[in-house]
Amino acid sequence: MSAQEETLLARCEIPIIDLAHIGTDVCPMKSVVRRIGQQLFAALSGKGLAVLVNHGIAEEKLKAVYIDLDNFCALPEGCQAQYLRNPVSNHGYLRPGMEQFDSTKKELRHTFNITTLTAAAMPAEEEVPQFINHAVPLARDLTNLSRVLLQALAYALDLPPAILLECHSGMLQGDGRNPSCMRISYYPPVPPEDEGPRCQSDTVSYTRCGAHSDRGTFTLIAQDSEGGLEVKLHDSEKWETVGHLPGAILVQTGELLAAWTTNLLPALMHRVVVPPGTYARARGRHCVAFICHPDNDAKLPTVPPRAAPAPAPPTFTPHAHLTLHHRLLNAAHHLQKRFRETYA
Numbered sequence: 001m002s003a004q005e006e007t008l009l010a011r012c013e014i015p016i017i018d019l020a021h022i023g024t025d026v027c028p029m030k031s032v033v034r035r036i037g038q039q040l041f042a043a044l045s046g047k048g049l050a051v052l053v054n055h056g057i058a059e060e061k062l063k064a065v066y067i068d069l070d071n072f073c074a075l076p077e078g079c080q081a082q083y084l085r086n087p088v089s090n091h092g093y094l095r096p097g098m099e100q101f102d103s104t105k106k107e108l109r110h111t112f113n114i115t116t117l118t119a120a121a122m123p124a125e126e127e128v129p130q131f132i133n134h135a136v137p138l139a140r141d142l143t144n145l146s147r148v149l150l151q152a153l154a155y156a157l158d159l160p161p162a163i164l165l166e167c168h169s170g171m172l173q174g175d176g177r178n179p180s181c182m183r184i185s186y187y188p189p190v191p192p193e194d195e196g197p198r199c200q201s202d203t204v205s206y207t208r209c210g211a212h213s214d215r216g217t218f219t220l221i222a223q224d225s226e227g228g229l230e231v232k233l234h235d236s237e238k239w240e241t242v243g244h245l246p247g248a249i250l251v252q253t254g255e256l257l258a259a260w261t262t263n264l265l266p267a268l269m270h271r272v273v274v275p276p277g278t279y280a281r282a283r284g285r286h287c288v289a290f291i292c293h294p295d296n297d298a299k300l301p302t303v304p305p306r307a308a309p310a311p312a313p314p315t316f317t318p319h320a321h322l323t324l325h326h327r328l329l330n331a332a333h334h335l336q337k338r339f340r341e342t343y344a
């Protein structure tokens with residue numbers, strides 16, 4: 001592997017934040033939260049992402065939901081159809097092609113969006129045994145981890161410590177007032193030929209997840225060891241491979257945090273490509289992404305100027321949708337626009 005092909009993790013280019021096992025505590029120590037805030041701010045402003053270790057979420061919990069999604073994907077289509085994504089709640093299953101970030105390629109991805117934790121919203125026990133018993137505790141852990149990061153960010157932005165928690169009070173409450181979402185994704189093996197099979201004399205080109213930035217405050221990403229996640233760091237237009245650190249969870253800046261900090265913490269562009277080589281293509285990949293989003297009616301506090309010096313003029317063209325949203329005030333309005341762009 002040449003130096004350029006090496007991953008960002010291998011080159012130590014992604015800051016690592018040690019959560020010292022407080023990640024899922026309800027009331028973590030202030031001094032630790034403050035230290036995490038400083039490190040998170042430095043990582044998100046400098047790179048757009050960080051790696052969280054010692055977050056307290058066991059790998060087994062992730063593996064269990066990966067297997068549950070595999071089992072869901074093996075159900076007959078008619079059975080899966082009862083769980084298709086509801087456009088109002090954003091909860092439910094998306095077949096490959098139903099959610100496209102890149103209109104030029106077919107995105108091979110099964111995703112189950114979870115926005116409410118009620119039993120009625122989950123695959124039934126006789127269809128995917130244990131789905132609810134695995135998904136709900138994981139969703140709660142990721143919600144608690146998000147709460148720690150929200151408190152840490154509040155310190156870093158010189159805001160009252162609980163204010164961001166208050167703005168995100170409805171995460172996964174299922175009452176429609178907060179669009180946060182846990183997305184479990186399975187990327188199936190990709191057909192062996194580079195250009196895929198022929199379809200009505202057209203060539204179909206495949207990818208796993210087209211380039212995009214996430215809509216919320218930040219996103220937590222746990223992935224298996226298959227690789228393929230690529231990002232564009234702030235100071236660069238180049239796609240770089242993230243790599244894999246076993247047990248770690250990535251945190252990356254979302255569009256609302258970018259808009260709200262006037263790009264002091266820019267949103268991270270990312271995508272998942274099909275790794276090269278017949279062996280890698282023949283293997284599936286799994287990921288859990290937790291999109292932490294403010295409540296629909298949240299009035300996000302103004303970031304005090306001390307924490308937000310005027311950013312230097314951009315050295316590259318900002319993404320069009322970000323500039324459009326610089327003056328954005330209302331989270332729900334932003335989200336509806338993103339859904340219109342992404343779902344057929």
Ligand SMILES: O=C(O)CCC(=O)C(=O)O
Binds near residue numbers: 214229
């Ligand atoms: O699969 C991944 O690593 C990323 C998924 C992602 O970007 C998303 O679900 O928004």
Ligand SMILES: [Fe+2]
Binds near residue numbers: 212
């Ligand atoms: Fe994403």
